[in-house]
Amino acid sequence: MRRFRYPILLGLGWLVWIWAVALISEQVWPWMMGPHNWSYDVSRRATALTRWDSGWYVAIVESGYQNPPTRVAEQTNHAFFPLYPLIVRAIVKATKMETSVAGNIVSALALLGTLPLLAQFTRRNFGEDEVKPALWLFLLFPTSFFFASVYTESLVLFLSLLAVVALQEKKPVVSAAGAYLAGLTRISGILLAPYLFLLSLEESGRDELKKPRTWIKALVAALPPLAGFGTFCLYYWKRFGDPFLFFTAQHNWADAPKTVWDGPRLIWEAVVTDITTGRILTKSPARTLEGFFFVLFIGLSLYLIVKKRFSHGAYSGMTTGIILASGTLESTGRYVLPAFPAFVALSRLHTRPILWALILTGCAAAQVFYVFVFVHWLWAG
Amino acid sequence: MKSALVPLVLFLLLTGCQREHQPIGDYQYFIPAVVRSPRGSGLEWKTRVVLSNPSGSEVPVRAYRWPPAHRTLETFDVTLASGQTTSIPSLVAPLPAVSSLYVESKQPVGLEVLVESRRKSDLAPLRVPVLHIQDLARPGDTLRIEGLLNDDHYRSHYCFTMPWTEKDGVPYLIRLVMTTGKRHLLTETKTIPGVPLVVADPWQAHGLPPGMPLDLEVTLLGSNRGRKVVHGLWVYGIRQDKATGQSEFLQTRVERGSR
Numbered sequence: 093m094r095r096f097r098y099p100i101l102l103g104l105g106w107l108v109w110i111w112a113v114a115l116i117s118e119q120v121w122p123w124m125m126g127p128h129n130w131s132y133d134v135s136r137r138a139t140a141l142t143r144w145d146s147g148w149y150v151a152i153v154e155s156g157y158q159n160p161p162t163r164v165a166e167q168t169n170h171a172f173f174p175l176y177p178l179i180v181r182a183i184v185k186a187t188k189m190e191t192s193v194a195g196n197i198v199s200a201l202a203l204l205g206t207l208p209l210l211a212q213f214t215r216r217n218f219g220e221d222e223v224k225p226a227l228w229l230f231l232l233f234p235t236s237f238f239f240a241s242v243y244t245e246s247l248v249l250f251l252s253l254l255a256v257v258a259l260q261e262k263k264p265v266v267s268a269a270g271a272y273l274a275g276l277t278r279i280s281g282i283l284l285a286p287y288l289f290l291l292s293l294e295e296s297g298r299d300e301l302k303k304p305r306t307w308i309k310a311l312v313a314a315l316p317p318l319a320g321f322g323t324f325c326l327y328y329w330k331r332f333g334d335p336f337l338f339f340t341a342q343h344n345w346a347d348a349p350k351t352v353w354d355g356p357r358l359i360w361e362a363v364v365t366d367i368t369t370g371r372i373l374t375k376s377p378a379r380t381l382e383g384f385f386f387v388l389f390i391g392l393s394l395y396l397i398v399k400k401r402f403s404h405g406a407y408s409g410m411t412t413g414i415i416l417a418s419g420t421l422e423s424t425g426r427y428v429l430p431a432f433p434a435f436v437a438l439s440r441l442h443t444r445p446i447l448w449a450l451i452l453t454g455c456a457a458a459q460v461f462y463v464f465v466f467v468h469w470l471w472a473g
Numbered sequence: 474m475k476s477a478l479v480p481l482v483l484f485l486l487l488t489g490c491q492r493e494h495q496p497i498g499d500y501q502y503f504i505p506a507v508v509r510s511p512r513g514s515g516l517e518w519k520t521r522v523v524l525s526n527p528s529g530s531e532v533p534v535r536a537y538r539w540p541p542a543h544r545t546l547e548t549f550d551v552t553l554a555s556g557q558t559t560s561i562p563s564l565v566a567p568l569p570a571v572s573s574l575y576v577e578s579k580q581p582v583g584l585e586v587l588v589e590s591r592r593k594s595d596l597a598p599l600r601v602p603v604l605h606i607q608d609l610a611r612p613g614d615t616l617r618i619e620g621l622l623n624d625d626h627y628r629s630h631y632c633f634t635m636p637w638t639e640k641d642g643v644p645y646l647i648r649l650v651m652t653t654g655k656r657h658l659l660t661e662t663k664t665i666p667g668v669p670l671v672v673a674d675p676w677q678a679h680g681l682p683p684g685m686p687l688d689l690e691v692t693l694l695g696s697n698r699g700r701k702v703v704h705g706l707w708v709y710g711i712r713q714d715k716a717t718g719q720s721e722f723l724q725t726r727v728e729r730g731s732r
Contacts, residue, residue, distance in 0.1 A: 132540030132566060133640055133667025154644050154698055155664035185699040 099207035099227055106231045107200055110240045113460055114140040117467040126469035139242075142192035144472040145172070146242035150191050152177040153184060160332050161344040170332075170341035174324060175276040176244045195242035202246040203239040207231075209253035214436050216260060217404070225442035229451070230435045234381070234458035235425035235473060237466065245429045248278040252430055255284055259291055259313055268316040275320020280430045282321050283410045289314035290403035350419060358419035381458070382424040386412060389424075392434035404433030425462075426473045494638045494703060497535050498579030501606035504586050505634045505707045506669075507538070510568045517592045520601070522561040522574060525583035526553035534582055537575040537637035540566045540668045547637065553582065571669045575606070575636035575704075590718070599720045602709075606636070609705035612695040613731035618710040618723050621687040623676055629723075631689060631710040634669040638703045642696040643667030645706055650690040651679055658687075664697045665706075692730070 118140040128135070130147050142150065148169045151158075161168045176198065183194040207227060214226045230236065239246040254270030271288060274281030292310035293301065300306040329335035343350075350358070363383065365371070373380070389412040396405030408431040415427045428434070442448045465471035507520045526532045536549040546564040553559060565572035576584065587598035610616050621629040635643065644664040651658040659679060676683045693706045710723035 131666050131668050132570075133643060136540075136544060137640070188698075188700055191698065 095211065096208040098224070099211045100204055102227055102231065103204045103207045107203070107240060110237050110459075110463065111141070113463045114237070114240075114467055117460075117464040120464070121468075124468050124470070128469045137190055138192045139190075139196055140467050141196055141237065141241040143241070143466055143469060146192065146195065148172050149177050149180070149195060149242050149244075153181045153191050153195070157331070160334060160337055161341055164344050164349050165347050166344050168341050168344070170328070170337045171345055173244065173277050173279070173281075173338075174327070175273055176247050176278075179247075180242075192242055196240060199240055199242065199246045202250040206239075206246060206250040206253055209250065209257050210432055210436075212257050213253055213260075213432065216257075217401070217433075218436050218440075222436060222439060222442075225439040225448070226436045229439040229455070230432070232452055232455040232459060233429075233435070234455055234462050235385075235429060237459060237463050238426050238429060238473065241466075243426070244278045245426065248274055248281050249430050249432065251277060252281060252284055253432060255288060255316070256291065259288060260295060264313070267313065271313075271316035272320040272323075275317035275322075276324055277320075278430070280411050280414065280427070282317050283407060283414065284317040285314040286410065287403055287407035288317070290406055294403050346419065355417045355419040359416060359421055362420065379422060382421045385424045385428055386415065386421055388438075389428045389431055389434050392437045393431070396433055396437050399437075401433065401437075404437075407431070408434040408437075423473060496577045497533060498577055500578045500581050502576040502582075502584055503604040503606050503609060503636050503704075503707065504574040504576070504584070504601055505604065505709050506588070506601050506632065507563065507565050507572045507574050507586070508568055508588060509542075509563045509565050509572075510591075512591075517590045518568065518588055519591060520563050520565075521585075521587045521589060521598075522563065523558060523583075523585040523587075524551070524553065524561060524576070525558040525585075526555060526580075527583055528580050529555050530580070531555060532578050532580045532582060534576060534578040536561045537577075538565050539573050539575065539635070539637040539640070540570065541572070542566055558583075566668075569671070569673075571632060571634070571671055573634045573636055573669055575638065588720075593718060596718055599711075599722070602722055604707065606704050608727065609635075609707050610691075610693045610727060611705045611729075611731040612693050612702055613729075614705070615690055615692040615728040615730060616706070616708045617688070617690050617726045617728065618708060619688045620712065620723050621675055621689060621710055622712055623674075624684055626715060627712050628715060629675070629687075629710060629712045630671060630673045631675060631708060632669055632671045633665045633691070634707050634709065635667075636704050639705070640667055642698065642700045642702045644697045645702075646694040646697040647706070648692040648694055650692075651675075651681065652688045652690070653685050654688075658685075662694070 134147065134150060138146070138150070149172060152169050152172060157170055158168055160170060179198050180191065180194045183189060183198065184191050187194070210230060211223045211227060214223045251270045251274035255267045255274060258267035258270060267288070271284050274284055289310045292313040293306065296306045296309065324338065325335040328337040334340060389408060393405045393409035393412060396408060411431040412428050415421060415424050441451060462471070466473060504522065507522065508518050509520060510518050524534060531552055531554050533550070533552045538547055538549065541547045542564045549561055551559055561574065584603045586601035586603060588601060589598045590596045618631060621631065623629055644666055646662065646664050649661045649663065658681060672678050675681070675687055676685070681687070689708070689710065691708045696702050707725065709725055711720050712723055713720040
């Protein structure tokens with residue numbers, strides 16, 4: 093129990109910090125608020141950390157899934173997974189609480205559940221010395237404020253870590269439950285399938301790899317996140333007659349028809365344009381930082397693989413790489429948040445005190461900047 | 474561990490508790506449609522809301538705009554001297570949004586609401602019906618509108634609307650039935666947002682063949698957030714003569730199912 097105290101107290105302190113930054117940001121320069129298309133009813137009652145995609149979750153909580161899209165560029169809420177809004181809805185129904193407040197509470201509670209698990213994961217896989225640096229970096233990372241916002245990041249991370257830690261501690265039922273629910277929470281939850289498969293093989297040990305039982309066990313460990321996503325698809329099939337509605341909605345989200353294979357090309361073209369026109373320095377620092385996050389996390393994933401942490405490196409790489417399918421790097425800072433092994437890898441820089449202090453200070457300053465532009469509807473993340 | 478849950482439960486309950494709206498008087502009026510097009514926007518409509526005090530004593534009046542043009546403009550307070558007439562400034566969200574007004578007073582007041590054209594001085598103003606708050610549909614009640622037309626002579630639209638105080642109960646869950654004559658066309662159960670919502674082209678919105686006369690039936694099922702419905706819902710229909718631009722409110726009938 094004592095081992096949980098530090099992560100939870102740190103998490104509570106961080107929640108106070110991030111809410112203070114958000115609430116102060118909301119009061120500072122209100123004339124800078126960017127445009128948005130939320131109805132007055134929602135925008136007047138939404139909390140400071142309820143912006144952009146939070147609106148889709150609020151709409152699912154309050155009104156459920158809408159009619160399926162009929163054309164490209166028709167954005168609908170089918171692109172969002174159901175578990176987070178379901179939990180928020182249960183709290184709203186039970187307490188009559190304002191929807192965005194309930195969403196913030198679910199995110200905060202999931203974060204407070206995440207931190208002891210992250211500590212446990214780090215302790216087991218990287219050693220006790222890495223625990224505190226990993227927790228600090230994780231919370232001060234510039235985009236970590238999404239863990240307190242009406243977004244699914246903290247819930248999917250909690251469930252993913254639960255699945256991974258439970259698997260390593262030989263609690264297969266708990267692992268399966270966490271993984272199944274992660275598959276109902278966010279697309280990155282599905283990436284747990286290959287992660288748990290590889291991790292199960294690693295946990296079995298090299299000598300066991302020749303036995304079919306080892307591979308069957310790994311396959312069984314990998315199934316729950318896929319079953320979670322499958323349940324989501326079954327729901328769409330039963331409700332709307334289209335089991336692949338999630339993909340249809342994702343496809344129709346773009347302004348023009350495109351496939352996931354167009355994603356890397358579109359990103360490459362945007363990067364080349366930004367570099368050749370000089371926009372990489374002038375257009376938007378946040379946009380440039382997204383590219384930096386992508387390179388950084390791909391690098392950290394490769395570092396983990398080189399260090400023979402194959403499952404952790406592969407999962408971090410896939411979690412970061414999934415952004416390539418979207419056709420834009422502009423949400424990379426948020427997409428990398430579930431890549432928890434990469435955070436632990438980066439936190440190993442704590443052995444160089446000056447560099448480490450600079451990293452944490454820079455991250456904290458960038459976090460304040462990100463919260464300000466997010467709260468002011470200037471950056472979606 | 475259990476004791477650690479106590480503050481959380483208290484926090485959840487306190488956050489969920491909300492003070493109920495207390496009207497300033499027993500007289501409560503609802504104006505379902507207030508519109509405003511900013512000058513130079515290319516749109517022509519403005520609303521004049523005239524408030525008068527026929528009584529022999531002064532009357533405090535409070536009007537609630539929903540949604541207003543700005544957060545600070547939700548309410549408007551005035552005290553009317555005996556016999557005084559004044560107008561409520563039309564500080565509502567500009568078109569294409571539509572707004573509503575909810576007015577409270579301690580004694581009966583006169584209310585006249587006219588939507589006027591800035592361009593056509595010969596066009597008679599559209600007189601907006603002033604309802605009593607009790608007229609609104611409560612959960613279980615059904616609102617009926619007949620005679621939505623879209624042909625060579627007329628165009629029509631309809632609008633869901635609610636007063637300011639309903640902001641905590643919305644969105645609403647409704648059942649919508651469309652018929653033409655005695656023929657049933659569709660039944661939909663859907664949620665409607667927390668601000669007045671215009672359905673500008675009902676035929677297109679519901680995938681119905683254009684030109685077919687429509688009758689509309691809307692049953693309020695309740696708050697989709699599981700909250701109390703304070704006042705309720707109204708639906709109005711407007712039919713406009715294409716040749717003259719003259720508009721008229723179609724009659725909305727209420728069938729009480731809530732009592």
